[in-house]
Amino acid sequence: MILNNIVKNCFQKTNVYLISVRNKVTLPSLRYKYEDLEPVISRDIMQLHHSKHHAAYVNNYNATEEKLQQALSQGDANSVLELGSALKFNGGGHINHSLFWEMLTPNSSNTKISDKLNGAIENTFGSFNSFKSQLSAIAVGIQGSGWAWLGCNPTTKHLLLIPCANQDPLKETTGLIPLFGIDVWEHAYYLQYKNARADYVNAIFEIINWNYVSQRFENVTSRN
Ligand SMILES: [Fe+2]
Structure with missing residues (x-):
């Protein structure tokens, strides 16, 4: 994170001075160009x-x-x-x-779901296709704006599929660790897919960075 702002709040209370130094959040750079996710996005x-x-x-x-x-x-x-x-x-x-x-990645075919995550998905949802269908149904069914998530319980290590409304962050809202999520705000797809949210949701599975998603699962499951 870039330290791009320093704010000094000085409160004089007798001889005590408090100085706070704060970091602002910054817009992260993408690892790919805007056009690289075409034709999916x-x-x-x-x-x-x-x-x-x-x-x-x-x-x-x-x-x-x-x-x-x-x-x-x-x-x-x-x-x-x-x-x-x-x-x-x-x-x-x-x-x-x-x-x-x-x-997301333009090189999804060069990434691979780990055996550990694939096994957990099959154990939890029956098969990868069943997982895809269930997550897609949640994403398509969200009323208004929100996100559909594959999350992992950090205690039980169980996988769960869950919607979040608006911009509610998964971990801070539910305690689950986000592994993969689908943004179904209209700004994410409407210019291209119009009202066909299901087509956007189906296509996004072609650009998943499975290396990254698998590593997130490994990070959760390797913790005590
Ligand atoms: Fe968005």
Whole structure:
């Protein structure tokens, strides 16, 4: 994370000075070009999605966090509580999209699902195709905007499929560790797929970075 902002809040209380140094969140660079996910996701969608939508979550989160610091420093409890929903929405948007870009790749055929994750998927959902069908049904069925997730319980190590509304982040909302997610906000597909969300959901399985998803599963299951 780039340290791009230093804020010094000095509170003089007799001879005590408190200095806080804060990092702002930043828009992550993609590991591929906007056009590289075509034909599954068009260049126009990727450019808007990353440089406008994700950037807005980043900017709004940082702006809200500044207001929060100010409210905290003033002991303004009402303002602190009022900022909670904006922090969750914009912070969640940043967390979700940062994961999403890494979970996709133009070279999906050069990535491989690990035997361990594939075995867990087959044990949990019956088969890979059944997993794909169930996750797709959740993604297509989300009313309004949200995400469909494959998550892992960090305690039991069990896999679960679950929807999240809006930009609610999976881990902070449910405790599950996100392994793979599908953004079904209209900004993710409408320019290309129009109202055919199911076609977008079906196509996105062609660009999954299975190396990354498998490593996330390994990270969860190797922890005590
Ligand atoms: Fe999105």
